[in-house]
Amino acid sequence: MKKITQIALLFLVVYGNTFAQQEKGIIGYNNWLNPWTEFKPNKVEYGKPTKILSGNITKDTKLLKRDIYLLLGDVFVTDSTTLSIEPGTVILGDFKTKGSLTISNGSKIIADGSHTDPIIFTSNRSVKKPGDWGGVFILGDAPTNKYGNESSLNYGLVPSAAKTISYGGNNPASYSGVLRYVRIEYAGKRTRDYGYFNGLTLAGVGQQTIIENIMVSYCEGNSFNILGGDVILDKMVSYKSSINDYEFNYGAQCQLNNSLAIRSPYVSGAETSRCMYVLAHDLKEEADFSKRQTFVDAENLTLINLSSDLKNDIKVGLVNEAIFIGEDASFSIDKSVISGFNPAVIFDSKIKINSENLEKIKFTRTYFNNCKGNIFVENVANNEDLENWYGNRAFNNVYSKGPDSETFIDVENLKRPDFRLRINRIIASNDIEDDDD
Known part of the structure; x- marks a missing residue:
């Protein structure tokens, strides 16, 4: 009995430690990318x-699986x-x-798909390329930080009103509504006057909207x-x-x-591209500071740069920071992985x-891997203050x-x-620079 108890306790300790350790980055007992995604x-x-x-x-409409639909121009x-x-x-x-x-x-x-039967938005070309078509916009009446209660999209869409x-x-x-188990492929058309469309734009969308299991791939914007x-x-x-994976602005919560x-x-693309671009405003004078400014609360993210030769790609300028945080924005990231960037973060x-500002920008229990530097202020080479702050044991970050x-x-x-x-192959190190540099 004593031996069985010891074995049981050992199992619980090992299982508990494994579970506790496997909390960084995307999580799940199974790979939740399967089978609904497509790489x-x-x-x-x-x-x-x-x-x-x-x-x-203008009237309630249902799109059926048995048909294949074509978005012709701007559909509202x-x-x-x-x-x-x-x-x-x-x-x-x-x-x-450019539908x-x-x-x-x-x-x-x-648009409530399933993990075995996702809903797919994609290009109608036989040889598909990023920017083949526009994208999906969802507009709601949740607040922004702009003056007044309403704003308008500025992408060159041509509505009737x-x-x-x-x-x-x-x-x-x-x-x-609901957007769940949806893929959006090859969107992000370029316009001469308004720049690039995005795969999925959420403008003034509120808390009750369900947005889960969405994959956007090969977007030009x-x-x-x-x-x-x-x-x-x-x-x-x-x-x-081609540009940013996640961009936030205008007081997004x-x-x-x-x-x-x-x-x-x-x-x-030609523009600087990042995993996360967190802004409170384009122009400070356009933001109403009596309202909430942008706040992104991120947990269990994996931000990864796939490179066959990371050192050389950094040297020739192909790799940027993973996260850029703008003035007046608040940001918190916990239990996440940032791997293969130059550097990991720029303020x-x-x-x-x-x-005051460091209390608004938090990095905790995050795993910085293979980055050429961790957290810097834009155009400032010395990041000793930030390294000391975020390297404090209280934040439990790993390098x-x-x-x-x-x-x-x-x-x-x-x-x-x-x-x-x-997890079992991780060896933590405080060495953040290449030995050859």
Whole structure:
């Protein structure tokens, strides 16, 4: 009996330690990327469209799996209408007209796929490329930090009425529907006057909206763009976007949980690209400081830069920071992994390094791996103050230099990669620079 008790206690200790250790980065007893994600979408044949969506959708509409739909030009769901989409439905964005889908403020989308039957938005071209079509916009009446209660999208969309592209209000609990188990591929068209579209834009979207298990891949713009609002995002995946994986602005209040950003130095566009770009405003004079400014509360993120020769890619300028934090924004990240960047984090040069600002920007229990430096102020080479602050044991951050093959379970699997941390192979180190430098 005594021996059985000892074995049981040993098991509990080992199991408890394993469970406690495996809390950094994306988590799950199983690889939750399977089977709904697709890391080789250019190899998938989605079929030809059987129905066209165009103009305004002004009455409740349901898209069926048996049909394949074509977004022709800018499509708007208006007049408090609900657009429902069956699991497994394919919606193609038209290349010639740069199709897009906008769910206007007051309308709803119910795109509730499943892990075996995701809903897919992709390009209608046989040879797909980033920027083939527009993207998906969801607009709500949750607050922003701009003056007044409403703002308008500025992407060159052509609605029949201005209110169709307005967002923002006083309802943080706003409900714009459900987006779950959805893939958005090859979006992010470029416009001459308005820059790039994004894969998924959430503008003034509120807390009651359900946004889970969304994968945006090969987007020419940002994968996810959150403008104001108050949202909870769970199990997001950004794969090889050309600009930023997650961009926040205009007083966005966002909880980002158990999510992934996979960058490649070989697909980034001309603009500086990062995993997370956290801003409170474009112009300070446009922000109403009586309102809440941008706050991103992130937990269990994995931010990884996949490089075949990281040292050389950094040397030739192909690798940027993982996270950029702008003036007046607040940011908290916990139990996360940041691997393979130059450096891990940059603060806007306007942020003064004092106790007040450092209380607004928190890094705790985070694993910094293979980064050429950790946390810096923009254009300032000496980061000793920040290293001392965030290196304090109270924050429980870890610094290491390990190859991807030893850091993650299986990042080299082209079909079904696994980006969970390989805990048993971790060797922590305070050495943050290459010995050869």
